[in-house]
Amino acid sequence: MCNRYRISAKQAAVMRACGFEPPYAPDEVFPPAREIFPTGKKTARHGPIVRRSAAGNRPLEMALLEWGFPTKVPSKRDPEIKLDKYVTNARNLASPMWKPSIASAERRCIVPFTWFAEPHPEGGTGDDGKPRQMWFALPDQPIGFFAGLWRPTERGEAYAFATTNPNEFVKPWHPKAMPVILRPCDLLQWLDGSAADALTLVQPYAGEMIRQVETPPDDLIEIDA
Secondary structure, eight states, rough: OOOEEEBOOOHHHHOOOOOOOOOOOOOSSSSSOOOEEOOTTTSOOOEEOOOOESSSTEEEEEEEEEEEEEEEEEOOTTTTTEEEEOOOOOOOSSSSTTHHHHHGGEEEEEESSSSEEEEEETBBBBBTTSEEEEEEEEEESEEEEEEEHHHHHETEEEEEEEEEOOTTTTTTOOOSSOOEEOOOOGGGHHHHSHHHHTTTSSSSSSOEEESSSOOOOOBBBBBOO
C-alpha cells in the first residue's frame, strides 16, 4: 500500500489547484512538506490536508494533520496484548474505523500530492538510500488530490485516504490497491456530497499517469493566480 508520497508545493499553490483563491499571500503559512510517511508512535510527521472550515460560510482551509488513524491490534506473540497501529490507507469504508468519517461531509477532506509511491516489487534500495519505490504522478495535474478522511484523536487530528482497485498503470507494480484520486470536477462532491455520492468516486483513476523509479526532485510547483 502507499506509505510514501510527496507534496512539493506551497500552500497558495495547493489552494489554487483546488479552485480556491487563498486568503493569504503566496508565501506559505505552512512550509512545503516535501515527503510524507507514517511515523507510528514516534513524533508525528504532519501532512497538509484541505477541508471545509467550520467557521463562517465554510470556505476551504488547509490544516496539518498526522497521517494515520490510530487503532489497536493484537500482538502476534500474545493476542491478549494490544499494540498501537496507525492506519494510513482506508480500504473497507464500511468498517467501523472509517464509516463515521465517510458518512459525515465534515469528516471528509482532500489530500494534495505531487507524487505517490508503491514499494518496488524487486525490493532493494532506491537512489535516495531508502527502500526502492515506483513513483506515480499525473501529467495533466501538477498537484493531485487523494480522497481523504479525518477525525480527532488523543494525539490531535489525523487523516487517511481511501484506496480502491488499481488501474492499468499501478496494477503491474501493486496488484491489490491504489489511492483514490479525485478529478478536479469531483473535489466538491467528495467534500460536500452525501455518503452515497462520495462513495461513487471510490474507483480506480481513469486518467493518464507518469511512473518512474527515480526519486522525484524537490523543486516547488508554482500555480499563479
